[in-house]
Amino acid sequence: FHLQEDIFREKNTTFFIQLSLMDKLLHNCPKEGHLHLILKSLMLANDREGISGPLDPSLIQRTDVLLVSPWLAPIVWEGTFNRDILNAQYRQKNFVVGVATFAVKKYVRFIEGFLGSANKFFLSGHRVNFYLFTDHPEKVPSINLAPEKRLFIIPVQNYSRWQDISMNRMDIISNHIHSHWRYEVDYLYSMDIDVQMFEHIGVEIIDTLVGTISSWQYTKPRDSNSYERHPESRAAIPHGEGDFYYAASFYGGSVSEVYKLTTACFKGVTEDRANGIEAKWHEESHLNKYLLYHKPTRLLSPEYYWDEELIRPRIIRVKRLSSVRKDLQEVRF
């Protein structure tokens, strides 16, 4: 088992493991098996990266992570913003934010955790409309929401394939923006239901077009294999292109921008279906294609959607929102 020793020798150098590789490895090896544990300890070893203190206490600065994208869109990390200043700017404008989320079939079990934690941590003190789409409205637990928060339960059809349920969300969102939401909210976010919030998510997320950097892909992903590459798919991104890999679990922006995004993505999904193709990561592949050519005006760090399967490295100082541990085989089928 000589490879194992080589890697442990290199443990003393600070490095980040290419996460697309982690993706491949962790998906292939058995949970908590020998290999899985080696990889976990490697990631912990990586964490020796020192984090510089702020240059000036009143001007927070992190030097361990990228703070602005190459097109000068801010990337939101803990320790880089002052929520008081942002709240003062936001309150003047009297915005309403909408959140679209889907709890279909067995995913209804996640509703309570989502709404309970969102009520506490999501845009606390600001007006939010939660639009909960479900095929089992009778199973929605009653939750005492804060006064500025409202819940709308919308019945929706389910589909036999979980991939279809996932991809059709884009269509449903775009239709609802067109018919109602553009009159009801200023900003609209799409979020997975199978998540829990542990820390405040505030007005730092509000901007014209917002994507979340995937927790699997927060290094530069040009060589990554998460993008759809087959040219026949509408979601295809040519080799050598790509800024970041964005998670479909949490994206949003102004109502008009999200309308354009969801309409374009669903059009890609539909065209693919007509050609008998399905993109590798379903609507997430289409989302990534869209955000490559319509660059987000703000990016959220993986603090804003953390996949619970992963060990959290030190650069992720705060886990604000993470997926709930679940058996994918059981819950999807």
Added chain:
Amino acid sequence: ELWKSFLNLKSFLFSYFSFRMIYTKRSDVLMMTPWFAPIVWEGTYNSEILNEQFRQRNVTVGLTVFLACGRSAEATGPTFLETAETYFMVGHRVNYYIFTDRPEEVPKVALKEGRNVVVLQVQNYPRWQEISMRRMEMLSYFSQQRFINEVSYLVCVDVDMKFNDQVGVEILSDLFGTLHPGFYTAERRSFTYEHRPASQAYVPSDEGDFYYAGGFFGGTVTEVYKLTKKCHEAIMVDKANGIEAIWQEESHLNKYFLYHKPTKILSPEYLWDDNLGRPEILKKRRFLAVPKNHAAIRNK
């Protein structure tokens, strides 16, 4: 294929170094404010991506300068315009708005395609301080009357300068200011804000984010209109109260930016004076002060 992945792990470890360079571009300077305004330094942005975004929108940028009005036009005009042609918003549509009391002295400079000079005749004033402060009035008036219909963004700069390196669409934002080259490393207590409560430009001693330069600010026409109107009104109130802010309209600008925070800030690369030397963090000197003879030019 699992073992193949494992072997790949080692090569990925070594490719870490190239990733790291991209990952934290500049760790020697402040790159963003606590309210998410990027601070523009060389190495933090990709011109190709930005140029593509702005070309798609077919943006026209207005560059405003106040020429002559008491100073010798030959000293400043030609160099400013010629270097602007070389370095300012290259590849995009530009209107140069030249405010002057002597339209006949506006230099004739060959312009590239998509770029125009518009001469706006204005009144002269005997004191240079007065001229300086009246800029706010003229900018707010013409923003509303004219600029709103002709350009998407306004860039308002001093004229006794020359362009020395790229000043492009990376600067454009709803409202932007520039870090004053004399104060970007200073602490708040040395900022030369107006500290007399009697002035409209007053900033309390425990407040203030940065010290911004009066010689380079801008934004969308609407935002520049709001800024210049507010500053002009404040200057007029001060006048009525017999007080003049310590650094004229720069003091009022700083007051404005404290309570209406810019959405982007330009580093001192965008407004530099070689008399201040060449510090390590200054990778480019894009817009430079042209040496001037103060005694001869002021109160001429």
